[in-house]
Amino acid sequence: MLLRDVAGKRYALAIREIASKKNNFSAWSDFLNQLSEIYNHDSSQLLFTNNIEDKKFEKILQGIFKNISEDELNFLKLLKKKQRLQLINSINSYFNEIIDDIANVVRAEITTAIELDSKLSSIEQFLSKKINKNVILTSTKDENVIGGMKLRIGDRLFDGTIKTKLSQLKESLLESNS
Numbered sequence: 001m002l003l004r005d006v007a008g009k010r011y012a013l014a015i016r017e018i019a020s021k022k023n024n025f026s027a028w029s030d031f032l033n034q035l036s037e038i039y040n041h042d043s044s045q046l047l048f049t050n051n052i053e054d055k056k057f058e059k060i061l062q063g064i065f066k067n068i069s070e071d072e073l074n075f076l077k078l079l080k081k082k083q084r085l086q087l088i089n090s091i092n093s094y095f096n097e098i099i100d101d102i103a104n105v106v107r108a109e110i111t112t113a114i115e116l117d118s119k120l121s122s123i124e125q126f127l128s129k130k131i132n133k134n135v136i137l138t139s140t141k142d143e144n145v146i147g148g149m150k151l152r153i154g155d156r157l158f159d160g161t162i163k164t165k166l167s168q169l170k171e172s173l174l175e176s177n178s
Contacts, residue, residue, distance in 0.1 A: 008090025011079075015091070016098050018071055029099050031065070031072050036092040038064065039085075048085040106133045111140045111150040127153070 015032075019025045038044050046052070047060060054077065061076055062068055079085050100107060108127060110116065116123065116139045127135040131153070148161040 004093055005087055005090045007084065008087045009094045011075075011084070011087060011091045012094035012098060015075065015095055022071075025099060025102065027069070028072075029095065031068075032088075032092040032095050034065070035076075036089050039088040048088070054080070104133050106131065106135055106154055108135050108137045108151060108153040109140060110137060111142050111145055111152075113141070113143060113145045113147060115139070115141055 015028055016025075019028045039048055047057070052060070057080060058073065058077065061073060065072070076085075079087065110123065120137055120139055124135045124137045127137065135153075144163075146162045148163075148165065150161055151158040
């Protein structure tokens with residue numbers, strides 16, 4: 001699971017301002033997604049330490065990203081200078097949320113005991129109408145879910161599983177006996 005940092009959000013918001021002025025949200029999104037992929041690759045970990053001399057760091061980045069913009073390069077040099085390169089995944093995650101928000105998209109995950117592949121698009125349409133946003137839904141099968149479902153939309157969790165309902169019923173019965 002991705003650990004997100006508040007500082008990552010601040011950097012993502014700053015990138016939004018830069019992208020807004022130059023109307024290049026797509027370019028920044030592509031850059032951050034690529035950067036995150038590279039960051040997560042084991043063979044590139046040395047690049048994201050602060051042990052590399054600044055000029056060498058810049059040269060390596062220009063080799064990896066053939067068309068890196070001055071803003072993108074300055075952004076990475078700033079992260080290196082502030083010793084914040086470890087925030088790359090967090091920044092990318094927050095920036096993807098910003099892009100989704102601009103596009104009126106919300107991502108959701110549904111967890112059930114069975115596969116829902118054939119019903120996924122109808123559930124997406126239903127949720128889209130309910131929350132008045134375009135919903136992109138991913139489905140996860142979990143055998144621990146006896147029945148019902150868990151639905152996570154953004155940072156909200158709706159737990160309609162049988163296990164949770166039984167637990168709530170148990171608590172309610174124990175409270176009424178007290």
